[in-house]
Amino acid sequence: MLKEVAITYCITLLLSLVLAILLDSEKYFGLFLFTILITLLSFVFGKFIQLYRLVSERANCDYLTGLYNHGFFKETLKEKFSDAKLLQQPLSLALLDLDDFKKYNDCNGHLQGDKLLKFFGDLLQKGAEGKGYVVARYGGEEFAVLMPNTKQEEAFLFMNRLRKEINDTYFAGVEYIPYRCISFSCGIAEMEKGMQDCGELIHKADQAMYYAKAQGKNNVQIFDEHNISLSALEFKEDLDALEQQVKIFLSKDVYTYRHSKRVFTYALEMSDRLDLTDHEKQTLILGALIHDIGKLEVPRDILNKKGKLEPHEWEIIKKHVIWGKEILATEKRFEDVLPLVELHHERYDGKGYPYGLKGEDIPKLARMLCVIDSFDAMTTERPYQRTKTFEEAIIELRRCSGTQFDPFYAEKFIELIETKYLPRIKEQMSG
Numbered sequence: 001m002l003k004e005v006a007i008t009y010c011i012t013l014l015l016s017l018v019l020a021i022l023l024d025s026e027k028y029f030g031l032f033l034f035t036i037l038i039t040l041l042s043f044v045f046g047k048f049i050q051l052y053r054l055v056s057e058r059a060n061c062d063y064l065t066g067l068y069n070h071g072f073f074k075e076t077l078k079e080k081f082s083d084a085k086l087l088q089q090p091l092s093l094a095l096l097d098l099d100d101f102k103k104y105n106d107c108n109g110h111l112q113g114d115k116l117l118k119f120f121g122d123l124l125q126k127g128a129e130g131k132g133y134v135v136a137r138y139g140g141e142e143f144a145v146l147m148p149n150t151k152q153e154e155a156f157l158f159m160n161r162l163r164k165e166i167n168d169t170y171f172a173g174v175e176y177i178p179y180r181c182i183s184f185s186c187g188i189a190e191m192e193k194g195m196q197d198c199g200e201l202i203h204k205a206d207q208a209m210y211y212a213k214a215q216g217k218n219n220v221q222i223f224d225e226h227n228i229s230l231s232a233l234e235f236k237e238d239l240d241a242l243e244q245q246v247k248i249f250l251s252k253d254v255y256t257y258r259h260s261k262r263v264f265t266y267a268l269e270m271s272d273r274l275d276l277t278d279h280e281k282q283t284l285i286l287g288a289l290i291h292d293i294g295k296l297e298v299p300r301d302i303l304n305k306k307g308k309l310e311p312h313e314w315e316i317i318k319k320h321v322i323w324g325k326e327i328l329a330t331e332k333r334f335e336d337v338l339p340l341v342e343l344h345h346e347r348y349d350g351k352g353y354p355y356g357l358k359g360e361d362i363p364k365l366a367r368m369l370c371v372i373d374s375f376d377a378m379t380t381e382r383p384y385q386r387t388k389t390f391e392e393a394i395i396e397l398r399r400c401s402g403t404q405f406d407p408f409y410a411e412k413f414i415e416l417i418e419t420k421y422l423p424r425i426k427e428q429m430s431g
């Protein structure tokens with residue numbers, strides 16, 4: 001478009017010169033007409049160019065967030081990729097996925113979801129200000145940050161610092177999502193010497209981002225051939241499959257669904273505080289999400305009963321651990337999760353169910369899950385019991401430490417609640 005404007009301007013200028021020549025006999029009058037024509041043309045074409053720039057900017061920007069859009073970002077990436085190769089300078093790319101955005105939308109509505117996207121985009125733009133970085137909305141709830149002349153280690157420090165700052169920035173409605181704050185999963189990749197195409201850079205950053213999500217979300221990962229393994233992708237698939245099963249509770253018992261999601265969130269946070277292998281972390285997280293799946297076999301009138309359960313009803317409820325094991329046992333890939341589903345109601349003193357196992361005869365992940373499951377049950381409103389505050393639940397965990405609960409895991413979980421959740425609750429109450 002700019003090219004056509006320039007050509008039109010030159011042609012008009014040429015016509016003006018011809019006009020001046022034709023009016024040569026009236027030199028001053030011809031010069032006067034020429035000057036007026038040039039002034040008018042300059043004004044008109046100045047406005048034309050302003051309009052062009054405005055249209056171009058709007059065409060290159062995302063209408064909702066005001067950040068650059070996907071198309072412009074891809075073009076810029078190609079240019080920066082070529083420049084970096086030519087000048088032999090580092091170039092890093094970060095791809096971000098806003099965690100649990102669908103859940104936020106479901107709980108708060110799409111209009112509020114749009115506001116969150118705009119707010120998140122503003123935070124990214126502000127964080128990148130003055131650094132020469134290119135920030136864009138890549139699509140949906142995905143964003144991209146292109147960092148010229150930046151190595152992946154610097155990019156990691158920048159994105160992780162930004163992640164923590166965003167975690168601490170309150171936005172209405174975040175209390176309904178697992179981390180109860182704005183969080184994102186981020187993957188970083190750096191241009192390598194052998195890369196021929198910027199598509200390779202995008203692919204690696206994308207893989208790193210999915211690895212970050214598989215690690216429990218709300219973290220930053222640098223692409224690494226050893227980390228981006230099939231096991232991480234398989235874990236994500238397992239998580240998605242189990243989440244679909246848990247969603248069945250939405251039509252039968254909303255309490256169990258919400259309870260499962262909260263226990264899942266606690267397990268995510270606890271898994272990083274314990275000396276566990278990656279496989280053990282994944283098993284704990286999957287087990288936490290699906291631990292009550294056997295309640296699908298419990299009659300609806302018992303699950304949703306408003307009063308206290310009768311002894312025979314309680315016996316039916318207790319069978320859910322066996323039924324849950326039977327449901328999951330049909331798929332071999334979940335065999336490591338079975339002990340958590342079957343044994344999370346065993347007690348450290350041997351007075352639990354279904355088998356009355358005691359102490360370290362109970363698998364350690366089931367002992368950990370017992371603490372988390374009980375804490376959420378104590379702090380969640382139910383018709384037949386008084387809800388405990390977090391402080392009261394902590395007192396109860398300590399009181400039952402060594403009897404119902406493994407003392408080590410009870411104290412580790414209390415440490416999580418006291419350092420992460422209680423300060424936030426007190427801040428909200430004082431605010």
